[in-house]
Amino acid sequence: MGIARSILLWGSQNRWIENQFRRRRFARYAVSRFIPGEDIDSALAEAKKLGRRNISTVVTQLGENLTSMDEADQVAAHYIDVLDKTDDLGLNCHISIKPTQLGLDLDKKQTAKHLEALVVHAASRNNVIWVDMEASKYVDATLDLYCQLRERHENMGLCLQAYLHRTPQDVDRLLAMGSAIRLVKGAYREPPNVAMARKRDVDDAFVRLATTIAGQAARGTAIKPGIATHDMTIIAELRRIAADRHWENAFEVQMLYGIRRAEQLRHAEAGVPTRVLISYGPAWFAWYMRRLAERPANMGFVLRAMFWR
Ligand SMILES: Cc1cc2nc3c(=O)[nH]c(=O)nc-3n(C[C@H](O)[C@H](O)[C@H](O)COP(=O)(O)OP(=O)(O)OC[C@H]3O[C@@H](n4cnc5c(N)ncnc54)[C@H](O)[C@@H]3O)c2cc1C
Numbered sequence: 187m188g189i190a191r192s193i194l195l196w197g198s199q200n201r202w203i204e205n206q207f208r209r210r211r212f213a214r215y216a217v218s219r220f221i222p223g224e225d226i227d228s229a230l231a232e233a234k235k236l237g238r239r240n241i242s243t244v245v246t247q248l249g250e251n252l253t254s255m256d257e258a259d260q261v262a263a264h265y266i267d268v269l270d271k272t273d274d275l276g277l278n279c280h281i282s283i284k285p286t287q288l289g290l291d292l293d294k295k296q297t298a299k300h301l302e303a304l305v306v307h308a309a310s311r312n313n314v315i316w317v318d319m320e321a322s323k324y325v326d327a328t329l330d331l332y333c334q335l336r337e338r339h340e341n342m343g344l345c346l347q348a349y350l351h352r353t354p355q356d357v358d359r360l361l362a363m364g365s366a367i368r369l370v371k372g373a374y375r376e377p378p379n380v381a382m383a384r385k386r387d388v389d390d391a392f393v394r395l396a397t398t399i400a401g402q403a404a405r406g407t408a409i410k411p412g413i414a415t416h417d418m419t420i421i422a423e424l425r426r427i428a429a430d431r432h433w434e435n436a437f438e439v440q441m442l443y444g445i446r447r448a449e450q451l452r453h454a455e456a457g458v459p460t461r462v463l464i465s466y467g468p469a470w471f472a473w474y475m476r477r478l479a480e481r482p483a484n485m486g487f488v489l490r491a492m493f494w495r
Contacts, residue, residue: 191479195375198475207471217474220444221465226268229466232443233279240454242461244280244316249287249469255296258289262300266307273311281308282316282463285328298331305339314409319345321374322381329356336365343409347372348392349381357395361402368412368440369396373476389420396424404433410459414440418449425458435459
């Protein structure tokens with residue numbers, strides 16, 4: 187892992203840096219490239235615009251690691267409201283949730299209750315709930331939570347991270363259940379005994395796992411899996427494999443709001459199922475730092491916002 191990436195990931199957990207950054211006016215401008223606003227209405231307004239360009243969406247309220255279950259109750263109530271709003275607006279817009287936002291650190295039973303209530307409500311609104319994957323210490327608890335609910339509800343999908351050594355087994359487990367998977371490279375700082383350190387190894391693992399996931403989905407699935415990456419070389423390779431094997435529509439290409447916008451449009455115009463994840467909310471700092479860590483060159487954008495605005 188590069189030094190800049192390590193520093194940015196370390197900074198994402200540092201309260202002092204967060205407070206300093208939040209106080210600066212340029213910060214809001216820099217962040218707006220990736221986050222349309224702090225409230226759900228700004229996210230849904232963007233979802234509507236993208237929908238007109240044939241791009242589906244998935245929304246997520248930023249925030250993780252709550253300190254009280256009262257906060258989790260509020261998050262759950264918020265997402266019920268979001269499910270109602272997306273349905274009322276007629277959007278093809280899923281919801282994505284971090285288990286720690288629903289209280290995974292504090293009370294596993296209550297977290298499961300909240301998640302189940304959301305999945306049930308989503309089903310009544312013909313919608314889908316995606317569960318995010320957080321740092322590696324949460325993987326077992328997240329899988330337990332997810333698998334226990336997935337036995338009763340089909341309108342769910344889980345994110346798995348290609349950089350973890352364990353992920354091939356987790357992919358097999360989920361595919362055996364018929365579950366949808368969103369495959370990502372992985373965004374957290376992990377030790378080498380847990381996650382691959384070399385980018386090339388992660389990329390190879392991603393292609394291998396994505397091919398397995400898409401191959402299974404091509405045999406028929408209720409929810410399309412998400413191949414979630416901005417890596418155009420990987421997407422091109424997967425599209426080539428899919429074309430050879432007649433799997434073209436078996437998966438969605440998923441990307442983050444504000445990243446590779448031109449390619450998002452190009453894929454959607456070419457008929458590739460495309461979904462964009464839009465984040466919103468006041469707790470944007472850790473998330474934003476992880477995006478900078480993925481591409482430290484984005485710091486140039488922050489510097490421009492500091493000095494030229
Ligand atoms: C829909 C979606 C959901 C996700 N959910 C999770 C999750 O639940 N858990 C989790 O750990 N991670 C999640 N991620 C993040 C993921 O793990 C990666 O950190 C992120 O997608 C960057 O990796 P990459 O696959 O784009 O490849 P990289 O190799 O990092 O990037 C490939 C190329 O894409 C471009 N690019 C990538 N990131 C940026 C950026 N921030 N700004 C500008 N250009 C960029 C660059 O040109 C780069 O060369 C999610 C990502 C997406 C798209």
